Amino acid sequence: MAEADIALIGLAVMGQNLILNMNDHGFVVCAYNRTVEKVDNFLANEAKGTKVVGAKSLQEMVSKLKKPRRVMMLVKAGEAVDKFIDALVPLLEKGDIIIDGGNSEYTDSQRRCKDLAKKGILFVGSGVSGGEEGARYGPSLMPGGANEAWEHIKPIFQGICAKANGEPCCDWVGEDGAGHYVKMVHNGIEYGDMQLIGEAYHMMKDVLGMNHEEMSAAMDEWNKGELDSFLIEITANILKYKDDKGEYLVEKIRDAAGQKGTGKWTAISALDKGMPVTLIGESVFARCLSSLKSERVEASKVLKGKTCSKYDGDKKEFIEHIRKALYASKIVSYAQGFMLLREAAKQYNWKLNYGGIALMWRGGCIIRSRFLGNIKDAFDKNPGLINLLLDDFFKDAIDQCQESWRKVVSAAVMQGIPCPAFSTALAFYDGYRSEKLPANLIQAQRDYFGAHTYELLSNPGKFVHTNWTGHGGNVSASTYSA
Numbered sequence: 001m002a003e004a005d006i007a008l009i010g011l012a013v014m015g016q017n018l019i020l021n022m023n024d025h026g027f028v029v030c031a032y033n034r035t036v037e038k039v040d041n042f043l044a045n046e047a048k049g050t051k052v053v054g055a056k057s058l059q060e061m062v063s064k065l066k067k068p069r070r071v072m073m074l075v076k077a078g079e080a081v082d083k084f085i086d087a088l089v090p091l092l093e094k095g096d097i098i099i100d101g102g103n104s105e106y107t108d109s110q111r112r113c114k115d116l117a118k119k120g121i122l123f124v125g126s127g128v129s130g131g132e133e134g135a136r137y138g139p140s141l142m143p144g145g146a147n148e149a150w151e152h153i154k155p156i157f158q159g160i161c162a163k164a165n166g167e168p169c170c171d172w173v174g175e176d177g178a179g180h181y182v183k184m185v186h187n188g189i190e191y192g193d194m195q196l197i198g199e200a201y202h203m204m205k206d207v208l209g210m211n212h213e214e215m216s217a218a219m220d221e222w223n224k225g226e227l228d229s230f231l232i233e234i235t236a237n238i239l240k241y242k243d244d245k246g247e248y249l250v251e252k253i254r255d256a257a258g259q260k261g262t263g264k265w266t267a268i269s270a271l272d273k274g275m276p277v278t279l280i281g282e283s284v285f286a287r288c289l290s291s292l293k294s295e296r297v298e299a300s301k302v303l304k305g306k307t308c309s310k311y312d313g314d315k316k317e318f319i320e321h322i323r324k325a326l327y328a329s330k331i332v333s334y335a336q337g338f339m340l341l342r343e344a345a346k347q348y349n350w351k352l353n354y355g356g357i358a359l360m361w362r363g364g365c366i367i368r369s370r371f372l373g374n375i376k377d378a379f380d381k382n383p384g385l386i387n388l389l390l391d392d393f394f395k396d397a398i399d400q401c402q403e404s405w406r407k408v409v410s411a412a413v414m415q416g417i418p419c420p421a422f423s424t425a426l427a428f429y430d431g432y433r434s435e436k437l438p439a440n441l442i443q444a445q446r447d448y449f450g451a452h453t454y455e456l457l458s459n460p461g462k463f464v465h466t467n468w469t470g471h472g473g474n475v476s477a478s479t480y481s482a
């Protein structure tokens, strides 16, 4: 009997929790898993007493679905997704919908969407963020793909997702791989936010010599203002957490950061598209540098720097400088993230709703924050906004933080404490607001050694070559690129 509203393949914890969440919202879900015993197990335990039904084969699963059939996968990204798609296609009809909720690369989603469209199947690639807790009680969902699919999945997706001030943190992102692209940029921004908080902690500890209770209290305080966010909240808790010996656990953790790759994908995409997403890039590299732990231990015995002398000014005042430096850097990071989204939209012909994306990230996911509400307001006020930094709210915010930001970066440099994210954000800000940069010299050098030509300020668009040495010739280069 066709009774189920949606099927969900993949009974790892994320899949199980999404099913239970859908069930809570009145949807009948048919559960399936490659290792079929997990279906019975799930029905007998976590899903006991719910309306969830199970299937022992894909055929049985499909036969239990209302039309158009909706099949969502939460399986390991990569080959497993393609395998399930291949097995499902012969069992489905035109107009049926396959949703991939895994951590897939957006280029895979672009390919799958195109291939399935030829067969009349509507493909959706959806970012799902918020971890196990989010999946169970309200994730941030970022669906994109075949536009016609949206009306059929909207009630389920907007029913189960997180809400921010009553509004769903889920909307249609755009065509083919747009959902997974936006999820990727979300993860990149998450890397940036984490690095910024890490640098603030480093400064508090090593410049100001604050203890863990003081640092935790400062973060708690920050969480009541502009920086109100999930990551600041958990950092306050982490900093004061003691292990069973009564010692601060965070100091016992090996300082070598891991990564699963989505931050790196964002940085690669930024390089590919020629967008200066410097803060996410620095954050990925900062993790790489941290993971060279044993090399750093050796180098620390050899390479001299400045011995950190404790700050002798007003401690409270400097904490406020750090807070402002963090806030200004965060504004730059999000401005860069949205620059990347805009460029990708241009390249792939996506009609992205930037305010909608800010709202999707406003609740449910790791980067959720009050700040994203301000970003939504900026795009609501001006949907064509070229850069977040040009919005009045953010322009004023940076004006108010600027002095502190410069003080913190200078102090870090003088004390020999690395702050790659704070300083790259400031360098970007100063570059972006510069009418003139030294790139004229770079153009001259390129023309000097490689006849690459340059434009004159007085005649942009016309490329000319100068015979700088008198013996280099007057012919410009077209293919040689040194």
Ligand code: 2AM
Residues within 6 Å of the ligand: 009, 010, 011, 012, 033, 034, 035, 038, 074, 075, 076, 079, 080, 083
């Ligand atoms: P399993 O329980 O049969 O291992 C997360 O790992 C989910 O992805 C699980 O539901 C797992 O199924 C599924 N999965 C992982 N690799 C898979 C593969 N190669 N083919 C099908 N499902 C896979």
